[in-house]
Amino acid sequence: MYYPREEKRDFLSTLSTLSLIAIVPLAILALMSNHGATALFMLLGSQQAQASITEIQNTPNPDLNIITYRYDVDGTSFTDTYTQNKQHDPSAYAINDTIPVIHSxxxxxxxxxxxxxxxxxxxxxxxxGCSTAILLLLALSFFALIRQRKHAAEDIYY
Structure with a gap:
């Protein structure tokens, strides 16, 4: 026997479930965007500094170098490493050269x-894009769950 309220309940539960399932590939894609979060943070406010190269390590792969550098910001010194991919950054660096660093x-x-x-x-x-879609899908799932609860409370009268 056809029952329209049951169809509505199924639709809401399916909507909630599918929106939660769709979040997983979007989260994986957001995590795979290499420097996406850092680059977005840099767009909000960044400044350029010059770093001094302190060490260069060659790797078995001829296209990769590991560069250790140091830079100063407002009297505070920071030291870190940079894996240079020569396909994207073909510059030849030497110890004590300067390298441009963008910092927040x-x-x-x-x-x-x-x-x-x-x-x-x-x-x-x-x-x-992925973060926005995840937030929209979470809102859609929450909306569907609220409607499910409201729908279940109305079942008392039927």
Whole structure:
């Protein structure tokens, strides 16, 4: 026997479940956007600094170098490493050379190399798109769950 209220309840539960399931691939895609969150944070406020290269390590892969560098911001010194991919950053670096670093004005320890920052525009867009879609799907799921509860409370009268 056809029961329209049962159809409505099934629709709401399916909507809630499918929206929660769709969040998983979007979260994986957001995590795969290499420097998406960092690049987005840098778009909110960034400043350029010059870092001094302290060490260069060659790897078995000829296209990769591990560069250790140091930079100062407001009297505070930061040291970190940068894995140079020569396909994206073909510059030849030597010890005591300077390398441009983009750091956040809010948190100077959050930084990116200029070469990585220049190529991370698409990563930031993917991260923003996935994050927005995740928030919309969570809102849709929450809306469906609220409607399910309201629908169940109305069943008392039927």
């Amino acid at each position: 004005t809010w948190s100077p320890s959050t930084k990116m190399m200029q070469a990585a920052y220049d190529t991370s525009d698409a990563d930031a867009k993917v991260f923003v």
